[in-house]
Amino acid sequence: MSKSLLYDATMCIGCKQCEGACAQQNKLPYDDNVAAESVQSEHKYTVVLEKNDKFMRRLCMHCEQPACASVCPVGAMHKTKEGPVVYDVWKCIGCRYCMVACAFGQPKYEWHSLNPRIHKCIMCPDRVTAGKQTACAEICPTGATKFGERDDLIQEAQDRIRQNPSTYLPRIYGLHEVGGTCTLILSNANVEDYGYPSSAKLGDTPMPEYTGRVLSKIPDFVPVWSLVLGGIYWISHRREEVAAAEAEEKNGSKR
Amino acid sequence: MKSKPTFWKVVFIAIMGLGLYSTFIRFFYGLGAVSNMSDKFPWGIWIGFDLLCGIMLAAGGFCMIGAVYLFNVESLHSVVRPAVLTAFLGYVLFIVGLLFDLGRPWYIWHQMIYMNPHSVMFEIGLCVMSYTTVLFFEFLPNVFERFNLQTPIKWTKKIYPVLIILGILLSTLHQSSLGSLFLIMPSKLHPFWYTPALPFFFFGSAIAVGLAMTIFESTQSAKAFGRHLELGVLVKLGGALLVALWVNALLRFQDYLHRGMLGEIIKPSYEAYFLWLELTLAFVIPITLLSFKRVRLSPQGLYLASISTVLGFIANRLNIALTGFETYAGHHYLPKWTEFSVTLMIIAAGFALFGLAVKHLPIFPEERVPVRARLRAETTPVVAAAVLGHVAE
Numbered sequence: 051m052s053k054s055l056l057y058d059a060t061m062c063i064g065c066k067q068c069e070g071a072c073a074q075q076n077k078l079p080y081d082d083n084v085a086a087e088s089v090q091s092e093h094k095y096t097v098v099l100e101k102n103d104k105f106m107r108r109l110c111m112h113c114e115q116p117a118c119a120s121v122c123p124v125g126a127m128h129k130t131k132e133g134p135v136v137y138d139v140w141k142c143i144g145c146r147y148c149m150v151a152c153a154f155g156q157p158k159y160e161w162h163s164l165n166p167r168i169h170k171c172i173m174c175p176d177r178v179t180a181g182k183q184t185a186c187a188e189i190c191p192t193g194a195t196k197f198g199e200r201d202d203l204i205q206e207a208q209d210r211i212r213q214n215p216s217t218y219l220p221r222i223y224g225l226h227e228v229g230g231t232c233t234l235i236l237s238n239a240n241v242e243d244y245g246y247p248s249s250a251k252l253g254d255t256p257m258p259e260y261t262g263r264v265l266s267k268i269p270d271f272v273p274v275w276s277l278v279l280g281g282i283y284w285i286s287h288r289r290e291e292v293a294a295a296e297a298e299e300k301n302g303s304k305r
Numbered sequence: 306m307k308s309k310p311t312f313w314k315v316v317f318i319a320i321m322g323l324g325l326y327s328t329f330i331r332f333f334y335g336l337g338a339v340s341n342m343s344d345k346f347p348w349g350i351w352i353g354f355d356l357l358c359g360i361m362l363a364a365g366g367f368c369m370i371g372a373v374y375l376f377n378v379e380s381l382h383s384v385v386r387p388a389v390l391t392a393f394l395g396y397v398l399f400i401v402g403l404l405f406d407l408g409r410p411w412y413i414w415h416q417m418i419y420m421n422p423h424s425v426m427f428e429i430g431l432c433v434m435s436y437t438t439v440l441f442f443e444f445l446p447n448v449f450e451r452f453n454l455q456t457p458i459k460w461t462k463k464i465y466p467v468l469i470i471l472g473i474l475l476s477t478l479h480q481s482s483l484g485s486l487f488l489i490m491p492s493k494l495h496p497f498w499y500t501p502a503l504p505f506f507f508f509g510s511a512i513a514v515g516l517a518m519t520i521f522e523s524t525q526s527a528k529a530f531g532r533h534l535e536l537g538v539l540v541k542l543g544g545a546l547l548v549a550l551w552v553n554a555l556l557r558f559q560d561y562l563h564r565g566m567l568g569e570i571i572k573p574s575y576e577a578y579f580l581w582l583e584l585t586l587a588f589v590i591p592i593t594l595l596s597f598k599r600v601r602l603s604p605q606g607l608y609l610a611s612i613s614t615v616l617g618f619i620a621n622r623l624n625i626a627l628t629g630f631e632t633y634a635g636h637h638y639l640p641k642w643t644e645f646s647v648t649l650m651i652i653a654a655g656f657a658l659f660g661l662a663v664k665h666l667p668i669f670p671e672e673r674v675p676v677r678a679r680l681r682a683e684t685t686p687v688v689a690a691a692v693l694g695h696v697a698e
Contacts, residue, residue, distance in 0.1 A: 091344065092344075117489050120421075120423045120424065120489070121423075121424050121425065121426060121489060122421055122424055122426075123416055123420075123421055123424045123426040123427035123430055124412075124415040124416060124418075124419040124420075124421060124427075125419050125420070125421035125424075126419070141412075141415055141419050142408075142409060142412070143407050143408075143409050143410070143412045143413055143415050143416070144407045144408020144409035144410070144412075145406075145407055145408075145426060146347040146348060146408070147424070147426050147486075149344070149347035150347050150348050150490065150493075150630075151489045151490060153490070153492045153493065155344075155345075158344050159336075159344060159347065159408070160335075160408075161335065161336055161337030161342070161343065161344075162334070162335045162337040162338065163335055163408075164332070164333070164334075164335050165408075165409060166335065166336065166408035166409065167408075167409075247492050251492045252492050253491070253492070257489050257490075257491075258423060258489065260488045260489050260491060260501075261423070261425055261485055261488045261489050262423070263488075263501075264425075264485050264488060264504055265422075265423065265425065265428065265485070268428070268478065271478075272474065272478075275474055275477060276470060276474055279375060279470045279473055279474060280470055282375050282376065283374070283375050283466060283469070283470060286375065286376050286377035287377055289377070290377070
């Protein structure tokens with residue numbers, strides 16, 4: 051059971067209060083200039099986009115099996131049992147593999163800091179563990195961003211689509227993508243038009259499985275390969291020993 | 306290094322000067338100021354070249370160790386020491402380069418404490434660290450012999466089989482894992498380069514480049530240090546290179562065939578041009594050259610084929626790390642001059658250290674008194690040779 055966010059783009063009025071609440075929660079600056087920025091960055095974890103009078107929110111997807119957590123060499127990212135994918139800055143070595151690995155391009159970097167850290171939506175873990183909802187869901191005036199159990203939210207999203215089939219595209223983005231995410235999106239516009247990667251490209255396989263298939267072979271590979279190498283060494287040097295022994299024998303028989 | 310300034314010495318000092326300036330920018334103004342990396346392009350040439358290509362270029366060490374000590378090809382003995390030296394310097398300098406790229410290099414030791422076994426990067430870190438240690442021990446006999454320390458020489462001889470097998474095992478693991486780094490990005494890396502076979506290709510290319518680099522390096526050393534060039538050794542390496550290239554080419558072909566990409570890769574596109582460049586340099590030119598017996602038996606021919614191979618596989622890895630992400634990022638990445646200058650500084654330092662080591666250690670033990678260069682007139686002077694020679698003086 052993990053906590054999730056359901057964003058229903060058809061209910062969003064583009065007020066950007068979620069952006070402000072997010073900034074306040076994460077102690078980031080927020081003013082008209084920041085509000086006007088339409089890209090996520092190290093000081094803007096979530097952004098409300100507008101295209102053809104339709105809104106779309108972008109934020110971390112909080113994958114069920116996050117690529118960022120699996121690739122981090124020091125385990126600075128991890129998925130909590132409540133659902134949020136969080137970041138421990140004190141472990142981070144700044145390699146940026148999480149940024150490269152994330153299919154949704156969510157982790158952002160402090161490019162001008164001398165001790166740079168990663169920034170991304172961490173789904174207000176303090177509030178979530180305390181049993182509260184995220185700052186963005188709490189402030190949303192229309193309920194476009196809703197916080198709850200993932201299963202309940204999926205149920206609700208399916209109900210909404212069933213009750214108003216003309217309002218929605220018949221899909222929940224995040225239900226199966228990369229093995230399922232804790233951010234779920236309902237919309238009547240293609241999420242791909244707002245920069246989300248297409249479901250076809252993402253596939254349903256959790257990203258860590260692609261590396262896991264190879265990494266899981268290593269413990270078996272190491273002893274086998276060592277044995278093969280040792281065997282080759284033994285055989286190729288055996289010839290020398292045999293030659294030496296034969297030479298000695300010859301010398302002995304001469305005497 | 307007290308002789309009068311020469312052209313290449315000036316170039317060397319200029320490279321070091323610019324590199325130090327970029328180092329200052331890097332550590333006093335941050336990664337954003339020194340590079341063109343951004344949220345859209347989090348990895349630049351410091352990963353694409355210094356890491357991916359650097360480790361590939363240092364593969365000569367494990368290839369030659371494998372040939373001479375594992376397969377007992379006695380005739381290649383003379384190239385082992387320079388190859389191990391190159392590998393050792395290469396790995397040390399790669400770690401130095403990593404300190405530039407990591408945002409928080411002072412926490413690099415966290416790798417040892419907060420290990421994440423699911424991370425390919427962690428596995429590479431562990432292997433590279435262990436392998437650099439192994440290379441250090443494989444390099445040590447040079448120092449022992451220089452000071453004629455008999456006891457440690459005896460000791461290293463005893464543990465050498467273990468070092469050899471450990472070194473090859475670690476190399477197999479991390480050379481292929483560099484390819485596994487990209488397995489987690491099927492939706493981001495361009496399909497010309499994304500394939501589940503990446504770890505195999507990275508291992509295969511490491512062997513081809515290891516052979517090519519040994520040919521290149523032997524030829525260069527012959528020129529720079531006035532050594533006699535052993536054609537017999539180069540011819541043998543050239544033959545092995547031809548086989549390695551064919552195997553690599555065949556695997557690439559099969560991969561494109563099974564993924565149904567053969568039609569795609571011949572259609573002109575931005576990525577296709579880069580792919581063609583890579584395939585031409587890595588396969589078409591060297592395989593064509595080496596197919597002629599006349600070329601396989603000539604130092605210049607082998608030299609050209611090896612340079613083409615090296616450039617081709619460098620192009621391959623830069624395509625994987627950089628070109629292959631441009632469409633996803635919707636952004637062209639071109640390194641800033643300061644990024645280039647750090648990379649150049651590290652390479653120049655490598656050449657300088659190689660020169661110093663050759664001067665002071667028995668790297669080429671079979672020739673205590675260097676004979677005059679026989680190749681000098683035959684091939685054109687190259688930056689590397691000149692820097693090598695003059696820095697060593």
